[in-house]
Amino acid sequence: MSDKYVIDKIYLFEIEDDESEIIHNSLVKLDRLACGLNYLSWIVDIYQQKLVEIEPLKNVRFSMGDLPSMHNVPGIPLGLVECAFHWYAVTICNYVKLVGWLASLDSVGKAGRGKFINEYINEVVPTVKVFRDKIAAHFALSAEDPRGRDNPAEKRVSMHPSLSLQNGVVYVTPLVFHTGPSDGKAESESDSLQPWSLTKVHAELVERYPNLHVIKTVPKG
Numbered sequence: 532m533s534d535k536y537v538i539d540k541i542y543l544f545e546i547e548d549d550e551s552e553i554i555h556n557s558l559v560k561l562d563r564l565a566c567g568l569n570y571l572s573w574i575v576d577i578y579q580q581k582l583v584e585i586e587p588l589k590n591v592r593f594s595m596g597d598l599p600s601m602h603n604v605p606g607i608p609l610g611l612v613e614c615a616f617h618w619y620a621v622t623i624c625n626y627v628k629l630v631g632w633l634a635s636l637d638s639v640g641k642a643g644r645g646k647f648i649n650e651y652i653n654e655v656v657p658t659v660k661v662f663r664d665k666i667a668a669h670f671a672l673s674a675e676d677p678r679g680r681d682n683p684a685e686k687r688v689s690m691h692p693s694l695s696l697q698n699g700v701v702y703v704t705p706l707v708f709h710t711g712p713s714d715g716k717a718e719s720e721s722d723s724l725q726p727w728s729l730t731k732v733h734a735e736l737v738e739r740y741p742n743l744h745v746i747k748t749v750p751k752g
Contacts, residue, residue, distance in 0.1 A: 534547070535548075538741070540740070544630065554633075561742060562742055564622055564625060564626045565743050568743060571615045571619045572734075572745065577607065579730065581605065601694070613693065616662075616703045616729055623732075623736070627656055628648055628652050656732070661724055662724060665723070670690065672690050688704065703728075704727070
């Protein structure tokens with residue numbers, strides 16, 4: 532007898548582990564991706580807690596990554612935190628798309644599967660997906676997309692120092708760039724890239740996905 536697994540608690544998507552290789556391996560992959568996502572959220576959460584100890588909230592409400600204390604958190608370099616956002620964005624998009632694919636197997640015909648998956652990921656993690664597409668998976672600046680989906684402002688912001696501190700929480704891509712017309716190109720803005728907090732996004736997704744959770748343990752020191 533096969534087991535059923537809830538893969539989305541909000542939509543009540545279920546998948547039956549019928550012992551076929553593709554389904555079983557997909558469920559294992561979700562578990563392993565979740566392990567990495569939980570750990571990345573834990574790293575950033577610890578960084579935020581330690582940062583508040585160094586720089587009390589009363590001293591700063593907003594900083595664009597130039598706060599000296601952001602570079603001096605013991606054991607967690609700022610570069611690791613920025614990479615955590617990149618790794619999280621790529622991994623969570625893979626996770627959500629795989630859930631969408633599994634959910635579509637019994638409810639959507641093959642022809643409509645791609646549309647279903649795209650609509651699902653754009654609903655669940657829209658802000659993170661844009662960050663993944665234009666920065667985390669490949670920088671808009673160096674992607675050289677022949678279809679021209681990255682405008683000049685998005686290319687510029689993909690190279691900008693992207694972390695900010697807001698009320699003790701680290702966010703990514705907090706600024707909007709505007710470029711004027713040049714070299715025959717129209718004005719552009721990077722407003723498709725919106726700020727997001729890794730720990731806040733993860734906490735929201737914990738309510739949706741059974742194998743995501745918030746690690747509470749804080750190491751000493």
